[in-house]
Amino acid sequence: MRVLHTADWHLGKTLEGRSRLEEQAQFLDELVDIVEREQIDVVLMAGDVFDTVNPPAAAEQLFYESISRLSDKGRRPVAVIAGNHDNPDRLSAATSLAHEQGIILLGLPTIEVQSIYIPKSNETMKLAALPYPSESRLAELLSESNKDILLREKYDEKIRGMFEEMSRHFSPQTVNIAMSHIYVTGGSSTDSERPIEVGGAYTVAGTSLPASASYVALGHLHRPQNVKRANTLARYSGSPLAYSFSESGYAKSVTILDAKPNEEVSMSEVFLSSGKPLVKWKATEGLQQVYQWLDEGRDKTAWIDLEVHLTNALSLEEIHRLRKQHNGFIHIRPIFEASNQEATNRQSQSNIPIDQLFVQFYERQTGGAKPEQELVNLFLDLIHDEKAGV
Numbered sequence: 001m002r003v004l005h006t007a008d009w010h011l012g013k014t015l016e017g018r019s020r021l022e023e024q025a026q027f028l029d030e031l032v033d034i035v036e037r038e039q040i041d042v043v044l045m046a047g048d049v050f051d052t053v054n055p056p057a058a059a060e061q062l063f064y065e066s067i068s069r070l071s072d073k074g075r076r077p078v079a080v081i082a083g084n085h086d087n088p089d090r091l092s093a094a095t096s097l098a099h100e101q102g103i104i105l106l107g108l109p110t111i112e113v114q115s116i117y118i119p120k121s122n123e124t125m126k127l128a129a130l131p132y133p134s135e136s137r138l139a140e141l142l143s144e145s146n147k148d149i150l151l152r153e154k155y156d157e158k159i160r161g162m163f164e165e166m167s168r169h170f171s172p173q174t175v176n177i178a179m180s181h182i183y184v185t186g187g188s189s190t191d192s193e194r195p196i197e198v199g200g201a202y203t204v205a206g207t208s209l210p211a212s213a214s215y216v217a218l219g220h221l222h223r224p225q226n227v228k229r230a231n232t233l234a235r236y237s238g239s240p241l242a243y244s245f246s247e248s249g250y251a252k253s254v255t256i257l258d259a260k261p262n263e264e265v266s267m268s269e270v271f272l273s274s275g276k277p278l279v280k281w282k283a284t285e286g287l288q289q290v291y292q293w294l295d296e297g298r299d300k301t302a303w304i305d306l307e308v309h310l311t312n313a314l315s316l317e318e319i320h321r322l323r324k325q326h327n328g329f330i331h332i333r334p335i336f337e338a339s340n341q342e343a344t345n346r347q348s349q350s351n352i353p354i355d356q357l358f359v360q361f362y363e364r365q366t367g368g369a370k371p372e373q374e375l376v377n378l379f380l381d382l383i384h385d386e387k388a389g390v
Contacts, residue, residue, distance in 0.1 A: 005215075024062065
């Protein structure tokens with residue numbers, strides 16, 4: 001059977017207030033094309049369907065429409081688990097309706113193993129699916145101690161035990177897959193993930209993943225990566241879109257498995273083209289360099305984090321002009337040239353004219369920007385009025 005592994009859609013997530021829903025819809029269109037082109041038999045979604053426990057209605061509508069398309073009226077099973085961003089009860093609320101279309105929605109942690117039959121290949125998948133297992137969702141106090149090391153040991157022991165219990169349902173005649181939304185020690189994280197490890201406490205060792213599974217489909221980390229030191233092939237498929245500038249330059253993909261009972265899986269990646277890239281601009285030569293890049297049409301469809309080196313502060317008019325020429329600017333961060341502030345501070349303050357003291361103060365407050373002469377004159381007028389008792 002052919003299996004597609006994806007995760008961390010984060011439907012409804014914004015980028016500094018900018019909606020990404022259109023890009024997410026493009027990804028889901030692309031995903032439907034992939035499963036049809038690659039003749040996928042089963043789709044596994046390893047958590048964080050939504051970005052919040054109370055997602056916008058448009059994000060929920062996009063999700064349900066998309067998994068319905070993926071399932072192809074029940075001909076292609078789809079299994080979805082809750083991640084740490086999802087409301088487990090809300091995600092699984094449509095279980096009875098989804099089941100009729102061959103869609104499995106799992107919210108709270110469970111040791112129940114899903115049995116998925118594929119008529120085309122006459123094969124059965126045993127899926128040990130474990131939704132995000134926090135202490136509260138497990139409804140269990142793992143340790144009375146608040147020490148991270150003790151909680152980590154108890155948490156790892158709990159997750160290992162749950163996988164061992166589910167693995168008892170595996171057999172040589174079935175394709176045996178595990179799936180969960182957890183943080184495995186050693187994984188490479190990004191800024192866009194909400195931490196679930198709580199100071200290292202909610203972490204799972206690679207060796208605690210079920211060795212009897214042919215593959216472990218993981219969600220949570222947004223960078224596609226295999227798990228090191230695991231007893232079997234385990235992988236984070238990554239997020240379909242870049243959700244922070246720390247992911248700038250990452251290639252996004254979904255993972256495809258060719259799996260047969262009692263055989264090693266064959267794994268490949270299908271890279272994604274949907275969504276806007278997140279790029280960083282560093283204009284060390286000032287605003288003129290930025291306008292040159294804009295005239296060249298550089299990164300026309302991207303979201304941009306701009307760092308521009310300046311001598312004077314950017315005016316609001318200049319900022320509006322930049323955003324008008326490219327609506328993808330998310331951050332515009334001025335970097336001011338180093339001043340001779342330290343040398344100035346070593347001088348005797350008593351002999352420095354008041355206007356120069358104001359200039360020094362202004363530079364300290366703005367990180368190095370120099371005030372316009374009009375502003376200095378206004379300050380001097382205020383000082384004169386104060387002395388005159390006006």
